[in-house]
Amino acid sequence: MKRRLLILAATVALTLAPMARAQDSGTMAQVKESGELRIGVASAEPWFYKDPMSEQWTGVGVAMGRRMADKLGVTMIPVETSWANAVAGLQANQFDIMFVLDPTEERKKALAFPENPLFYYAMGALVREDSAAKTWVELDTPETRIGVTLGTSLDRNVTEMMTKARINRFSSNDEAIAAFAAGRVDAVVQFHPALVVQYSRLKMGKVLLPEPVNPVATSAGMRQEDSSDFLDWVNATVADLYAAGVPDELFRAYLASKDIDPKGIPGLVKEDW
Template sequence: MTTRRDLAGLLGAGAVAATALTLASKEASAQAATTNTLERILSSKKLRMGAVAAGQPWTFKDRATGKWGGQFVDIGTALAADMDVQLEIVETTWGNAVLDIQSDKIDIMFGMNLTPKRALVVDYTSTVYDSALVVIARPGFEPKTWAELNDPKIKISVDVGSAHDHVAARLCPKAQIVRFKSLEEATLALRSGRVDAQSIFWMGGVRAVKRDPGLGKVVVPQPMFGSTSNAIVRRETDKTWRDFASAWITYSRGLGLIREAVVNSLAQVDLTMDDIPPGVTF
């Protein structure tokens, strides 16, 4: 027979056990919250990198084999190897990359030009390489300066929210900036004669004209505007992952690894050093 004293003891033990479980759960949650991205990558042996399937020469996915390639895949593979972890590629888009970083779907995304709006919500690594902004000008239109493009009669296509968009709007406030959802749509607008030029970084511009000479000509308006191509990571109180990635990038630039990856990726799309516009460096 269970007495009141026995019942009180059982209830007390239950309360103690429940309290212990609650404390253990809180402790586990706190421990998980304090685990930074670098610790998780090293413990899971997995580095999740975002990549765009149709982003060659930066990243691309072979539809037939499912294999990924491109300069940032080569760079990400080298980074993972130096960390002794496996590279896991997660498909994303340029437009969704920031959200995928914030929602913990990916750990790093290369090829993100620095913009103030992005810098408000994610952290940038050190510079992967320098990138000059150019325009693809329609046939018969060859502006030599940004001042020539800064004209109310001139229409410039951009992919909305991109660095192409931010820079064109800043340098050509008087021009008509025509915004599209994707880089491809912005290029199609130029091809169909709906705009006079497309704002784009040199790698994308040179490749587009190489594939379709009818688009026009790659022009480097003066003064030459130079931006940077960086990687983005999740914003955390502990900056260990950002700092490590930045240190690795700086080290790899010094070794020539970054430049080699870029040159190899250009060769894969039939571009050579001779195709690079005069004055453009990376």
């Protein structure tokens, strides 16, 4: 019994040690000490994609993490999570930052976000080819089955906007698209860059930007802590990258890697829409 208690105590200490270091010295100090910038990744193209053969992560969020890690002179480490568990993962010090995490009021209570946006996108919908809907109101009918990804800001937005449609929640973007392909939902709501990639693979239905079309600013979530060193650095860095057009550069590069022609596709810098 005594041996078991000692093992349990050691396990708890090892689990809590990283969290204690982060609370004592802050994330920036922890990153520099470890030589690693850990980013949360959750399957959702074009932000995060795990190749099933190589198990390597790519995507806009991964490329953004690599840019930031290079600026800090450290190694980027992807840590797999889910959108629903992203907040808890950051709070538990499982990773240091997660990109493409929208700064909702609920998340702001639990996480820190930079003032400057990471980039922008718009809510879109993949619908049947014979759909005549052009607005969100026209999609909000009792007969319409809407698919969204659980735990995302889109889940919250659709729940607030659509009071008549039947909302179906899935654990990932891919599962929602699979339900559309199987005829289990009539439309899938995702942000327009994700829908472009999904449509290019599926080759069915059509992508809409239902009216009203409003730019949505996405961000990067971090732990709340006494030290503002990491938050201040991220805030200044995302502003510089956005001003230099880096989000569009990374998005176009990812589309090209999937043999998708980026010409005519709205990018991630709203001033160019």
